[in-house]
Amino acid sequence: MHRRRFVGIAAITALALAAPAAAQEKSIVVASTTSTEQSGLFKHILPPFERKTGIKVRVVAQGTGQALDMGKRGDADVVFVHDRDAELKFVAEGYGVDRREVMYNDFVVVGPSADPAKVRGSKDVIDALKKIAAAQAPFVSRGDRSGTHAAELRFWKAAGIDLAAGRGGWYRETGSGMGPTLNTAAAMNAYALADRGTWLSFKNRQSLVVAVEGDGKLFNQYGVMLVNPEKHRHVKKELGMAFVDWIASPEGQAAIASYKIGGEQLFFPNHRK
Amino acid sequence: MSERDAFSTALALIGGADPALWGIVGLSLAVSLAAVALASLVGLPLGAALAVFRFPGRGALVTLFNGMMGLPPVVVGLAVYLLLSRAGPLGGLGLLFTPAAMVIAQTILIVPIVAALARQTVEDAWREYEEQMRSLGATPRRSVATLIWDTRFSLATAVLAGLGRASAEVGAVMIVGGNIDGLTRVMTTAIALETSKGDLPLALGLGIVLIALIVLINAAASAMKAVAQARFG
Numbered sequence: 232m233h234r235r236r237f238v239g240i241a242a243i244t245a246l247a248l249a250a251p252a253a254a255q256e257k258s259i260v261v262a263s264t265t266s267t268e269q270s271g272l273f274k275h276i277l278p279p280f281e282r283k284t285g286i287k288v289r290v291v292a293q294g295t296g297q298a299l300d301m302g303k304r305g306d307a308d309v310v311f312v313h314d315r316d317a318e319l320k321f322v323a324e325g326y327g328v329d330r331r332e333v334m335y336n337d338f339v340v341v342g343p344s345a346d347p348a349k350v351r352g353s354k355d356v357i358d359a360l361k362k363i364a365a366a367q368a369p370f371v372s373r374g375d376r377s378g379t380h381a382a383e384l385r386f387w388k389a390a391g392i393d394l395a396a397g398r399g400g401w402y403r404e405t406g407s408g409m410g411p412t413l414n415t416a417a418a419m420n421a422y423a424l425a426d427r428g429t430w431l432s433f434k435n436r437q438s439l440v441v442a443v444e445g446d447g448k449l450f451n452q453y454g455v456m457l458v459n460p461e462k463h464r465h466v467k468k469e470l471g472m473a474f475v476d477w478i479a480s481p482e483g484q485a486a487i488a489s490y491k492i493g494g495e496q497l498f499f500p501n502h503r504k
Numbered sequence: 505m506s507e508r509d510a511f512s513t514a515l516a517l518i519g520g521a522d523p524a525l526w527g528i529v530g531l532s533l534a535v536s537l538a539a540v541a542l543a544s545l546v547g548l549p550l551g552a553a554l555a556v557f558r559f560p561g562r563g564a565l566v567t568l569f570n571g572m573m574g575l576p577p578v579v580v581g582l583a584v585y586l587l588l589s590r591a592g593p594l595g596g597l598g599l600l601f602t603p604a605a606m607v608i609a610q611t612i613l614i615v616p617i618v619a620a621l622a623r624q625t626v627e628d629a630w631r632e633y634e635e636q637m638r639s640l641g642a643t644p645r646r647s648v649a650t651l652i653w654d655t656r657f658s659l660a661t662a663v664l665a666g667l668g669r670a671s672a673e674v675g676a677v678m679i680v681g682g683n684i685d686g687l688t689r690v691m692t693t694a695i696a697l698e699t700s701k702g703d704l705p706l707a708l709g710l711g712i713v714l715i716a717l718i719v720l721i722n723a724a725a726s727a728m729k730a731v732a733q734a735r736f737g
Contacts, residue, residue, distance in 0.1 A: 260601060269697070269700055274685075289684045290684060291601060291682035291684060292683070303591075304589045304590055305591055306590050306591075410701050410702055411699070413702060417702075432701065433701065463590055465590060465598065
């Protein structure tokens with residue numbers, strides 16, 4: 232009898248847990264990037280959207296590459312990322328529809344205040360990377376196919392640096408998100424490319440400071456799109472589009488513009504119809 | 505950051521009764537307890553059966569379960585992700601990024617732990633009572649049930665080991681749960697997130713709360729065990 236009671240308790244516990252998952256309210260899954268989640272942007276812009284529409288937004292934050300993969304597999308309704316080339320490919324291959332460019336911020340190169348490569352204050356990211364490579368100063372890379380990683384690789388290519396030689400030496404790939412990469416850079420007194428949003432909200436800077444900013448190449452565009460409902464029939468087309476449209480609407484754009492940390496605006500709305 | 509920062513953060517977290525924190529703590533407990541319950545349902549009889557029954561390949565199976573006690577959570581998470589993904593065989597269930605997916609992953613992780621430890625415990629008891637039980641005419645099936653009941657206080661350790669593993673792992677629940685705020689965020693994934701944000705005092709504070717919680721559960725289990733043992737012997 233005791234054994235039966237134990238089995239009963241176990242079964243009830245398991246059921247009680249599965250129940251809330253079954254009783255779903257109106258909700259969508261948004262595959263997005265660590266920069267939008269960890270910078271606190273979603274915490275700021277989602278409440279007004281959820282209040283207005285009653286749609287609960289469930290954000291899974293990963294690198295852009297992973298987020299797009301999630302969309303390809305049909306595990307998200309909406310993708311909100313920042314790698315223009317990869318996004319256009321995603322749409323061209325039929326995985327995404329109704330892509331809208333909705334906001335931008337910029338990348339910065341951060342580095343130790345001691346500045347061993349003498350790049351601080353530079354406005355030329357390509358030249359700065361050349362100097363970092365020449366000085367063999369430690370550089371920490373995301374190495375995770377994120378939007379930031381893709382941008383970084385483009386810059387290295389433009390600088391004509393062969394990374395294979397530096398790998399494991401001065402060039403170190405963490406294969407992790409922006410935050411962990413900044414933690415690593417702070418601990419190693421290394422340079423790193425970061426999106427400004429994550430950088431501004433990052434708390435464990437130690438001796439890291441912004442070394443390079445203001446180069447037009449450091450422009451970082453974000454796009455939002457619906458996962459193609461024709462590829463994945465379970466995609467919540469109407470709820471997902473409500474989100475995509477809201478982000479691009481004057482209301483959503485104003486919400487993005489109003490997000491500030493320490494008086495500094497993190498993302499700049501730039502949707503054009 | 506000093507350790508005092510983390511401790512005062514932990515105290516503030518507990519004292520402040522932040523509803524978001526309690527939601528995360530509650531989900532952590534619910535997910536891990538459900539996984540332990542399911543894993544015990546499967547693992548205890550499985551371990552006991554392995555202890556009592558003799559069949560070809562038994563040794564290999566015992567070794568397999570012992571080895572799988574060290575299943576890497578991230579691999580289990582990935583396997584369950586692929587299984588539950590919309591593009592996967594069980595995608596139609598729509599379970600990915602829900603607490604149910606987290607329970608499934610943790611159950612898979614801890615079944616081998618519960619089964620392997622139960623096997624050892626029951627086997628020791630079986631060695632002691634085998635002759636007696638056989639002379640009483642107990643079938644192996646009946647013996648399995650009796651042995652589980654007789655060794656229940658020792659088996660509690662196997663269950664607690666499973667619970668420890670479940671509540672401490674981050675790799676599996678991060679992948680299959682997605683660390684969604686308010687839905688699938690648990691203590692360990694919250695700690696990973698705060699570490700990512702560079703908010704190390706908050707991350708460590710959450711860690712202290714988690715460790716305190718696990719110690720508390722184990723203390724409660726020991727106390728229950730002592731009371732039950734005193735009453736039922």
